[in-house]
Amino acid sequence: MNIYLIVFIYLFLNYASQNEDGSEVELTSRFSTTLPGVAHVPSLTATVVQERRPLIVAVMSAAASGTSKAAHGDVAAKRKKGPGALATAYLVIYNVVMTAGWLVIAVGLVRAYLARGSYHGLYYSIEKPLKFFQTGAVLEILHCAVGIVPSSVVLTGFQVMSRVFLTWAVTHSVREVQSEDSVLLFVTAWTVTEIIRYSFYTFSLLNHLPYLIKWARYTFFIVLYPMGVTGELLTIYAALPYVQKTGLYSVTLPNKYNFSFDYYTFLILIMISYIPLFPQLYFHMIRQRKKVLGHIEDYGKVE
Amino acid sequence: DKHLRAQSKRKPAKKTKKAVVFFEVEILDAKTKDKLCFLDKVRHHSSFFTHLWNLFFLKYLYPQWYPARQSIRLDPKGKSLKDEDVLQHLPVGTTATFYFRDLGAQISWVTVFLTEYTGPLVIYLLFYFRVPFIYPPKYDFTTSKHWVVHLACMCHSFHYVKRLLETLFVHRFSHGTMPLRNIFKNCTYYWGFAAWMAYYINHPLYTPPIYGEQQIRIALIIFLFCQIGNFSIHIALRNLRPPGSKTRKIPYPTKNPFTWIFLLVSCPNYTYELGSWLGFTLMTQCLPVAFFTLVGFIQMTVWAKGKHRSYLKEFRDYPPLRSPILPFIL
Numbered sequence A: 001m002n003i004y005l006i007v008f009i010y011l012f013l014n015y016a017s018q019n020e021d022g023s024e025v026e027l028t029s030r031f032s033t034t035l036p037g038v039a040h041v042p043s044l045t046a047t048v049v050q051e052r053r054p055l056i057v058a059v060m061s062a063a064a065s066g067t068s069k070a071a072h073g074d075v076a077a078k079r080k081k082g083p084g085a086l087a088t089a090y091l092v093i094y095n096v097v098m099t100a101g102w103l104v105i106a107v108g109l110v111r112a113y114l115a116r117g118s119y120h121g122l123y124y125s126i127e128k129p130l131k132f133f134q135t136g137a138v139l140e141i142l143h144c145a146v147g148i149v150p151s152s153v154v155l156t157g158f159q160v161m162s163r164v165f166l167t168w169a170v171t172h173s174v175r176e177v178q179s180e181d182s183v184l185l186f187v188t189a190w191t192v193t194e195i196i197r198y199s200f201y202t203f204s205l206l207n208h209l210p211y212l213i214k215w216a217r218y219t220f221f222i223v224l225y226p227m228g229v230t231g232e233l234l235t236i237y238a239a240l241p242y243v244q245k246t247g248l249y250s251v252t253l254p255n256k257y258n259f260s261f262d263y264y265t266f267l268i269l270i271m272i273s274y275i276p277l278f279p280q281l282y283f284h285m286i287r288q289r290k291k292v293l294g295h296i297e298d299y300g301k302v303e
Numbered sequence B: 001d002k003h004l005r006a007q008s009k010r011k012p013a014k015k016t017k018k019a020v021v022f023f024e025v026e027i028l029d030a031k032t033k034d035k036l037c038f039l040d041k042v043r044h045h046s047s048f049f050t051h052l053w054n055l056f057f058l059k060y061l062y063p064q065w066y067p068a069r070q071s072i073r074l075d076p077k078g079k080s081l082k083d084e085d086v087l088q089h090l091p092v093g094t095t096a097t098f099y100f101r102d103l104g105a106q107i108s109w110v111t112v113f114l115t116e117y118t119g120p121l122v123i124y125l126l127f128y129f130r131v132p133f134i135y136p137p138k139y140d141f142t143t144s145k146h147w148v149v150h151l152a153c154m155c156h157s158f159h160y161v162k163r164l165l166e167t168l169f170v171h172r173f174s175h176g177t178m179p180l181r182n183i184f185k186n187c188t189y190y191w192g193f194a195a196w197m198a199y200y201i202n203h204p205l206y207t208p209p210i211y212g213e214q215q216i217r218i219a220l221i222i223f224l225f226c227q228i229g230n231f232s233i234h235i236a237l238r239n240l241r242p243p244g245s246k247t248r249k250i251p252y253p254t255k256n257p258f259t260w261i262f263l264l265v266s267c268p269n270y271t272y273e274l275g276s277w278l279g280f281t282l283m284t285q286c287l288p289v290a291f292f293t294l295v296g297f298i299q300m301t302v303w304a305k306g307k308h309r310s311y312l313k314e315f316r317d318y319p320p321l322r323s324p325i326l327p328f329i330l
Helices: A002-016 A029-034 A055-064 A084-116 A123-136 A139-146 A153-172 A175-179 A181-205 A211-217 A221-246 A263-294 B049-060 B109-128 B147-169 B181-201 B212-240 B257-263 B268-284 B287-314
Strands: B002-005 B022-029 B035-043 B070-073 B095-102 B106-108 B177-179
Touching: A084 A123, A084 A139, A084 A181, A123 A153, A123 A175, A123 A181, A139 A153, A153 A175, A153 A181, A153 A221, A175 A181, A175 A221, A181 A211, A181 A221, A211 A263, A221 A263, B106 B109, B109 B147, B109 B177, B109 B181, B147 B181, B147 B212, B147 B268, B177 B181, B181 B287, B212 B257, B212 B268, B257 B268, B268 B287
Parallel strands: B002 B035, B022 B095
Antiparallel strands: B022 B035, B070 B095, B106 B177
């Protein structure tokens, strides 16, 4: 597994360090501020257009070149002293590790499918890395709280916790659903999405974003998001009878804290909550897509 | 856009010989920058500029924007001007540009408070009397066998009756209104939590406090102490402000011992409120009540910190020993 990890990172990053259309993406500080999940990185002086920078140089110069601004700094290129270079380096490492992790999961799924010859029960082959890397995403909430990433803590928290909930409180906790095909559906959706998303962040931090990654990030969701939601809903639905039968995570009266909780009803409420939430998030991404991909030259108002 | 010649209501009876400075005023929409209104020949002694605006222009030109929902400011993103502001004292030249922002539908604070406090009062009683469709039918209209449940009902009801009476007779509000959507948000919070708490306290399977009478007695003392304290603070704050005025002063301890906490805390009303709910939590030994106390505490801490900060900003000589809500801690 480790060899694959290293080889994949190396090949993937080397490939991706050249821009697809040959042009150098000019990232100004304004652009960086407005990308979700990207630390505010002042622009590296734009290099000559066709030059290919070896990635290690890009990392070093990103780390060395200066200060990163706190999330709530203002949009004009005002340099503010902060965690800066260190935070950028840390975020690059974080995003690289996460990209690699989800690549491991992707590779694991493919290998398992090839070995077994069927789609069923693939969850078991990637259970551990899935849990590890999905839970690791909790760090992103911390990044927002500390300010090295200019996203809303609440929004990020909500997104991450809903994933963690699906991973641990549903799939891990209710063994009987682990062999369901719906699990494969959302795991695949998550895997593809996360690989694209983390590599997007990595390259944005290094001011070296290939258009392909940006395009993928703002296009694949159109299919992946509904796919993931379907998988999640089907999985929760499949878990319901087992939860009801065993009274999983439920507390009944009487007890000395005078409290009760019915996990079964809670799961139903969660499913219902998808109805207002999913369209909002989906159409938000569609609006983002129009903004980001609609104006290829204008990076002024990305978000 | 509408062009209107306007003159101050307070036109002198006879024409003065000396030159009078006239202002030209234009009002633009803060978002779209459309010209809403243009006035020339506005006299410089048109005091209460907003008053003028209200009287003449909104009444005739834009009657749907009643005064409470208007925000007029010098800068599109700036702070709203107050009713008392006088045109000649504002940092504008003889041609003044103001920006108008519609604050949206407004509702008075009194209305919001009355609605949000009546809800919990009524809802708790519905659960207390075990109205049908809440608990299994055999318990309809029965009463709990635990006397602490009756005590809790009395305390809870007393608390909200006190709040209603304070809203009607004690509080002096500095802003008349708040945005309409707040009433839905606030009522959901108060009514929702009241229902959640009341469900468990009045449940047939309710378990009374582990330490029995001792626990309940201590809890009741804490609760009553803090209720009196909270009331004392409200009275003290009311007495700071003469009726109809909007002056702001530093609150100080009075003869009432319950106000001596002002020595250590900026917002003791929140401190006492926290204490009351801690008492109630101890009395009922109910986890939902503990959650309600916690959420309320978090919200009140945010408010207390804001109030403390604005006290510090406004008053140079603000007592340094004071903390926002918890003495020395927070």
